[in-house]
Amino acid sequence: MFRLNKNIISVFTIATLLLGIISLLWLVYDYFLYNQIKPVILGFGELGSLEQLAEFVWLSYLFMFMVHIIAGITLLLHLRYFRVIGLINILIVLFGITSFLAVFSDWAILGDISKEYEAGLDTSGEWPILYILLGIHTIFFLLLTGVSAAVLRRLKEKRGEEMTVQKDEMVFTAAQxxxxxxxxxxxxxxxxxLVVSQRxxxxxxxxxxxxxxxxxxYGLVVLYWFILKCNEKIGDWYDEKQSRDVYRSGFTTLxxxxxxxxxLFLVIHNDALFIRGDYFWFPFLIFTSLFLFSLLTLVSYRRT
Structure with a gap:
């Protein structure tokens, strides 16, 4: 049993809302700066004062990296409090994870553009990707601010200061x-x-x-789960249905x-198909197991 105070939810939600708005404004800044820098870099011109302004782009993605972490915690708290997972929750998780991973891509692409520009190489191929990633970030932060505002309104209308959540079923479902x-x-x-590695x-x-x-x-959600359960016996981590679903899904995944x-072993070691790729088997194993286990657990859990 865990009692979640509404004031805690409000504080995290307000902070997430404000951070989301700041992130959106920063994305607007990045967009207009991209439009100014792009023709200069493609034409191998001098950046001048734009070089100093570009430093804020790097800072913006560092800031958004931290916002993603805070947003993830807030969304988990929302799930535990309201005990509802709808389409909007699935969408925000999907775009949130994609946007979070895109931050690393932004850093890598911006670094490549900087190096290629200094080396006098063409960077036209990287810019469309940057704009696509910018769009993904924008969609996520729009969803985040919209959901945060809706939650604040709902909290004001909701009676009672706290709710009792049994066995953290929403965190369990969110993890899947x-x-x-x-x-x-x-x-x-x-x-x-694997395909690219052949060339x-x-x-x-x-x-x-x-x-x-x-x-x-996924690691952050699991860590959050362990923090919630650290004071409980392992046998009490799941209720009877959750335990049955986890055991069945684990065995089927195996x-x-x-x-x-x-x-995969036969394909990778077929020299006619692949000339390299020996170390791809472990990521494939990890992600296949994670995908199958999560999918099967969700199907079993939703079935009854």
Whole structure:
């Protein structure tokens, strides 16, 4: 049993709302600065005063990285308090994870543009990606501010100062959704990197770093779950239905993963298809297991 005070929800929600608005304003700044810098860089001109203004772009993504963490905590608190997962919750989790991962891509692409500009290389291919990522960030922060404002209004209308949440079923469900999304993104990235590696070198360290970044959102939810459960016995972490669903999903995931990994082993070691890719099997195993386990657990949990 856990009693969640409404005042705590309000503080986190107000902070998230304000941070979301600031992030949106900063994205507008980034957009207009991109429009100013892009023709100069493509034409290999002198940046001049724009170079100092560009420093705020780097700072904006560092700021948004922290906002994503705070927003994740706030959204988990919302789920635990209202005990409802609807379409808007799924959308904000989906765009939130994508936007969070996109922050790392922004840093990498901006770094590449800077290096290629100094080396006199063409950077036209990177700019469309930057604008797409900017759009993803914008959608997420619009959803975040809208949901935060709606929650504040709902909190004012809601009677009672606190609610009792049993077995944290919303955190349990949210963890499966996050695991499902991270698993899909991770599988897509692993397959994409495997294909690309046949033409361009993809280092072991690059795959390791990118896999860890994709798993960060799921890791944070799991960490939050463990913090909630640290004072309970392991046998009390799940109710009877949750335990049954977890055991069934875990066993089914194990059974399905074995033939999938065998197929991957045969494909990767077929020299006619792939000339390199020995270290892709582990990310594939992790993300396949995460995807299957989360999907099967959600299906079982929603079935009854």
């Amino acid at each position: 959704y996050v695991g499902l999304i991270c698993g899909v993104i991770g599988l897509f990235w692993t397959v994409f990197a 361009l070198p993809v280092s072991y360290y690059h795959m390791l770093a990118s896999s860890i970044m994709i798993l960060i959102p 059974v399905l993963t074995i033939p999938l990994m065998l197929a």
